[in-house]
Amino acid sequence: MDLTPGPGAGRPFVSFARPEAFDDSTTRLRPIRERRALKLRMPPRAASAAACVVLGLGLIGGAVTGSWLTGDSSAAPGPAQSFAAAAELWHNTPVDALFPPVVQGDGAGPGGADRTWTRVAVAPDSGCAGAFDPLLYKALAPVGCLRLLRATYTDATHSSVTTVGLLFTKADPVAMRALRQRFTGEGLDRRGDLMPRAYPAKGTPAAGFGDGQRASWTVSVLTEAPVVVWAVSGFADGRTVQDPQPAADAMRPSATTAPAQAGLGFDAKGLADRVERGLRKSVSTDTEQR
CATH class of the missing domain: 1.20.5 (Single alpha-helices involved in coiled-coils or other helix-helix interfaces)
Known part of the structure; x- marks a missing residue:
């Protein structure tokens, strides 16, 4: 499958939630x-x-x-129905539902400390061309690219920035399971040359968040939805990072790298997990309303 942008690529991501509908037949009492x-x-x-x-x-x-x-x-209830519902979320769910303006990370920091992340930028929904390094782009090619949604956050101290993304693929459940098996089995989610790219935005703490500033990352291939959830974090002051580290490694108590000491692994993992939970909630709500 190709990774070329679909129709409407580059348009600002403006969505409207589906109105709730009630069937009178379900409310009648015997x-x-x-x-x-x-x-x-x-x-x-x-x-x-x-x-x-x-x-x-x-x-x-x-x-x-x-x-x-x-x-x-x-x-998961109704796997086929949930999978289909997840595939449509990119165009029928409000951006605030997928990327909340403020994300609370209770216990998500080092030592179980609480974290709070504030959204500073939302990228227009787009295709995947130019959004990933070439090797990661190639690794994701088998599942295709339907739409890519991204947002960038900063922590409460404005010392770190994190881009979190949702890649909606063109794949079926079998292809998603195969991709997940490859990423986990071959360790692709831990390779430094397969880091996702950040989304910088002028006039925000993430203005200098480029390729050289990436410090820690996580990639999660879902199998119950045609979605890849990822996040990449870095320092808000724009410093170059010589030793980026996967979030799983940077979160270890024994880790001594700069990303680990700054808690950037916790930022990447914490934000990705909470955005993924929000995605699941949106899928469940949409499935129940069908």
Whole structure:
């Protein structure tokens, strides 16, 4: 599959949420006497069994929804429907739902410290040409590029900047599983020559956030949605980083590199995780409304 931009590439990302719709047929109540008659005819044991079934189904439904929202795709409800819903989020979900103006990272910093990230720029939705280094562009080619959404944040001290991105692919579930297996199995998500690129913006703390300023990163290939979630962090003062480090390594207590000491691994991982959670929430909401 090619990675050429789709129609409308380069346009400002302006979206409108789908209005909630209610079906009157789902709100009608049965006659009270009919429900009473059922209760009178039902033996005690049968009534107990029915109550257990209803309770069990409720617990199972809640657990399945919770598994999807927390990232356990093995129990996600309606995988085909959720996958299809996720593929359409780039054009029918408000930008603030995917990239909130402020992201709270409770316990997301070093030692379990809280983090807060404030959005300073949102890139126009686009294709992938020029958005990735050549090797990463090539590695992602098998799943294609439907749309790329990006936003850049700064931390509460304005000392670090982080770009987080959502790559919506053209792939089916089989292709996404194959890509994830390759990234994890071959360690592509830890290679310095496969770092995502930052999105700088003039007049913001991220104005000098270029290729040489990238310090830590994370890449996550989802299998229950045609999406690759990634983030890359750096110093807000524009300093060049000689030893960029994957977020997983920079978050280790024993790490002594500049990115690790500055907590940039936590910034990349923390923001990526929370944007991914927001994506899952949007998918669940959209799926329920269908």
